[in-house]
Amino acid sequence: MLKARTLTVEIARPPEVVYKFLVDPANLAGWTMVVNGRPEPSAGPNSWAYDGPRGTVLVHFTAPNPFFVLDYRMQVGPQVIHAAFVRIIRNGAGTVLTHTSVQQPLVSDQMFASEEEWMESDLLVLKSLMER
Amino acid sequence: MRRSQTISLFIDCPYAVAYRFLADPRNYGEWAAVEKKTYRPLVNGDWEGMTDIGGMRHFRFSPVNDFGVLDHAVFVPGEQPLWTPMRVMPNEEGTELAFTFYQRPGMGDEEFASAIEWITTDFLTLKAFLETRRR
Numbered sequence: 001m002l003k004a005r006t007l008t009v010e011i012a013r014p015p016e017v018v019y020k021f022l023v024d025p026a027n028l029a030g031w032t033m034v035v036n037g038r039p040e041p042s043a044g045p046n047s048w049a050y051d052g053p054r055g056t057v058l059v060h061f062t063a064p065n066p067f068f069v070l071d072y073r074m075q076v077g078p079q080v081i082h083a084a085f086v087r088i089i090r091n092g093a094g095t096v097l098t099h100t101s102v103q104q105p106l107v108s109d110q111m112f113a114s115e116e117e118w119m120e121s122d123l124l125v126l127k128s129l130m131e132r
Numbered sequence: 133m134r135r136s137q138t139i140s141l142f143i144d145c146p147y148a149v150a151y152r153f154l155a156d157p158r159n160y161g162e163w164a165a166v167e168k169k170t171y172r173p174l175v176n177g178d179w180e181g182m183t184d185i186g187g188m189r190h191f192r193f194s195p196v197n198d199f200g201v202l203d204h205a206v207f208v209p210g211e212q213p214l215w216t217p218m219r220v221m222p223n224e225e226g227t228e229l230a231f232t233f234y235q236r237p238g239m240g241d242e243e244f245a246s247a248i249e250w251i252t253t254d255f256l257t258l259k260a261f262l263e264t265r266r267r
Binding site for chain 1: 133134136138140142144194197199201215217219221223224225226228230232234
């Protein structure tokens with residue numbers, strides 16, 4: 001069993017709007033630490049490469065789907081450094097985003113805890129971007 | 133937007149087993165607060181049954197899917213279904229479950245907190261059930 005942690009953020013925008021933004025891999029560069037996104041079809045049908053603070057990061061996304069599921073895996077070199085289950089759910093006219101990170105093998109407890117702190121602030125950035 | 137709280141827990145039961153069990157509406161009476169003997173399918177694909185919170189309710193379930201999505205709606209017949217988001221996710225040999233509960237209209241904060249406690253208990257029962265069953 002790998003350690004898992006669920007974060008949630010409420011966003012005062014309809015789930016369709018939030019999903020449409022997040023399902024486009026090009027938009028990831030707008031609110032996280034990565035830039036210069038480009039498709040990487042050799043890595044998978046929904047895989048993109050980005051330039052991150054510590055080099056190239058590959059992100060494997062979930063294909064667009066009617067359940068608004070946005071699971072992803074981040075890879076640096078051969079190693080998956082981060083994997084999460086993400087879902088956009090409806091709350092009246094607004095959205096609840098649930099983000100469950102699963103601590104990957106080789107990721108230390110300390111690194112996982114620090115990642116989760118980063119994730120929490122990323123999600124707040126996303127919230128303000130969407131609500132602007 | 134309503135107040136919401138997400139409950140998450142680890143279940144020591146393989147994901148495929150947990151999903152197959154929870155996705156089958158026939159099993160809903162095994163773990164949810166519905167009287168088993170009144171619980172039955174309706175012609176339109178919904179189910180009905182007597183709930184502990186008082187009265188007959190209809191139930192509607194997500195179609196079978198590859199994402200572990202197990203949303204279900206509990207509603208008074210004829211009224212708008214209120215969907216409850218739920219999902220199971222694989223975690224090595226086990227399963228993570230996430231369930232989001234919304235504060236109902238007219239539900240006070242204390243009542244909301246108490247509902248969360250009841251639901252948490254229901255999920256611990258489900259956890260024990262699946263961990264015993266794990267085949």
